[in-house]
Amino acid sequence: MFFFSTSKTQSRTSKVQPSTWTKTIVASMTSYIDAGSIVAGAAGLTLWEAYLGMDTNRVGLLNACSSNALSAAIGALIGGRICDLYGRKLVYTYDLLFYIFGMLFIVFGVNYPMLLTGYIIVGLSVGADVAASWTLIAENAPAENRARHCGTAQLMWALGPAVVLLLSAVVNYFGLGLLGNRLVFGHLIVIAFIVWLMRLRMPESEEWIANKEKEKQLIASGVRQKTSYWDLFTNPVNLRGIFLLIGVYMVWNLAAGTGGGLLPYIYEKAGGVSTTTSQVLTALLFGTSCFATLFIFMTLADKYSRRLIYCIIACLYIAAWGLFLLPKEYLGLTVFVAGSILMGINNGSGQQAFYQMWGAEMFPARYRAAAQGFSFFAARCCLSIWLFIVPQIIGKHGEGMGIAAGILVTFAAISMLIGTIFCPNTAGKTLEQIEEERYGER
Numbered sequence: 001m002f003f004f005s006t007s008k009t010q011s012r013t014s015k016v017q018p019s020t021w022t023k024t025i026v027a028s029m030t031s032y033i034d035a036g037s038i039v040a041g042a043a044g045l046t047l048w049e050a051y052l053g054m055d056t057n058r059v060g061l062l063n064a065c066s067s068n069a070l071s072a073a074i075g076a077l078i079g080g081r082i083c084d085l086y087g088r089k090l091v092y093t094y095d096l097l098f099y100i101f102g103m104l105f106i107v108f109g110v111n112y113p114m115l116l117t118g119y120i121i122v123g124l125s126v127g128a129d130v131a132a133s134w135t136l137i138a139e140n141a142p143a144e145n146r147a148r149h150c151g152t153a154q155l156m157w158a159l160g161p162a163v164v165l166l167l168s169a170v171v172n173y174f175g176l177g178l179l180g181n182r183l184v185f186g187h188l189i190v191i192a193f194i195v196w197l198m199r200l201r202m203p204e205s206e207e208w209i210a211n212k213e214k215e216k217q218l219i220a221s222g223v224r225q226k227t228s229y230w231d232l233f234t235n236p237v238n239l240r241g242i243f244l245l246i247g248v249y250m251v252w253n254l255a256a257g258t259g260g261g262l263l264p265y266i267y268e269k270a271g272g273v274s275t276t277t278s279q280v281l282t283a284l285l286f287g288t289s290c291f292a293t294l295f296i297f298m299t300l301a302d303k304y305s306r307r308l309i310y311c312i313i314a315c316l317y318i319a320a321w322g323l324f325l326l327p328k329e330y331l332g333l334t335v336f337v338a339g340s341i342l343m344g345i346n347n348g349s350g351q352q353a354f355y356q357m358w359g360a361e362m363f364p365a366r367y368r369a370a371a372q373g374f375s376f377f378a379a380r381c382c383l384s385i386w387l388f389i390v391p392q393i394i395g396k397h398g399e400g401m402g403i404a405a406g407i408l409v410t411f412a413a414i415s416m417l418i419g420t421i422f423c424p425n426t427a428g429k430t431l432e433q434i435e436e437e438r439y440g441e442r
Helices: 008-013 020-043 045-052 056-064 070-086 088-107 112-140 143-173 177-199 206-220 236-271 275-300 306-325 333-349 351-361 365-394 401-422 431-439
Strands: none
Touching (some): 020 143, 045 056, 045 112, 070 112, 236 351, 236 365, 306 401
16 A cells, blocks of 8 residues: 555665655644544534533634634644744644643533633644644655645545544434534544554654754854744745735635534534434535545646646535525535535645645745744634634524525635636645745755
8 A cells, every 4th residue: 555655765764764654644643633623513513502502602602712713723823833943743742632631621521611621722732733744744745746645634634524423423323412422522532642652753854854954054154044933924935925825725714614613503504404414414525525635636636737626626616605505495405415525525635735735835944834834823813703703694593594605605716716826836846946946045
């Protein structure tokens, strides 16, 4: 299996080093527990709503502060900068302990403050981990297969929610109610602990080590000044990269975050389907994402036009949310199945997959994680505001779904246009080559 093959470069440099694919898979598990935590919350939202007597304001605040939004944004902003200053491994290794700590608040939560606290802690750890792990994947990946390696994180991003939702459907089938949702969150604690143990054996990024040594030499010789965080916002090349990432990811994520945090809720409120059916439909979305990642992004994005692939997949997402513009009486199982499949294809091989890859490709190692952390911060901050508002637009019984869908279609269309027009030409190039083309001599 190609996932566990050892690259020639890796075997030459060190026989005791984990293979490139081992490093990629261990780093990619961040996406499993991140997306799993988001969707576990969405799957049990109506149960917690009833148990705690939450109104739409409390539902909105919970989503706004979750790992889908504000807390993850702050975690990425801080974690990305720490990664560039002190190494990817520092954040990469220890933040899962905070994740587990936060999860315990959720699993044993008996009131709204406990649940909210758990969501915030989990979100902070997830945000920091994303900045570290996604950067590590790209830095370890061979240039000719970077999309395949980066796509592994997207595969796990889909697999986590698929497993979570199938587990949720099973526990609901057996009538476990809120206890079942607690057990689903509990399985993420087990996975996080196992991944933490595996990460203890993973090395620091060789790309980061080499660039840190070179930076010290250049600073000592007076050729370069010490890297400042504000270089991200004063260098025109950096600004172009950040604007692209924000334009692609932030705008798209307003729609995608709505799906990730509220889709089962939307299916139940707008379509009147049962909790179990809504979870199976959302599991279909993420199951489709797995196949789309494997057979579209990971298979094609290293070989064919990334601009064309991006455009086609982004257009499918416009069509997916467009289905919800239908009058409420036409919203039902058939429409929801079609919507789940279209969203799944985009989720696996669309904007987020390209954002993750471009975020690492377009910046030097000295502020690569910080750039990705800042763009992730901007995206999730905006999403937190939107997630506070959108439940009120949708309404208690889904009466405002048409208005919400129109806004989501607009978000998807803007993101499609930005990524298609400004898609960078980075396929098959090493990170060093891309840096030289964008910034001049290293």
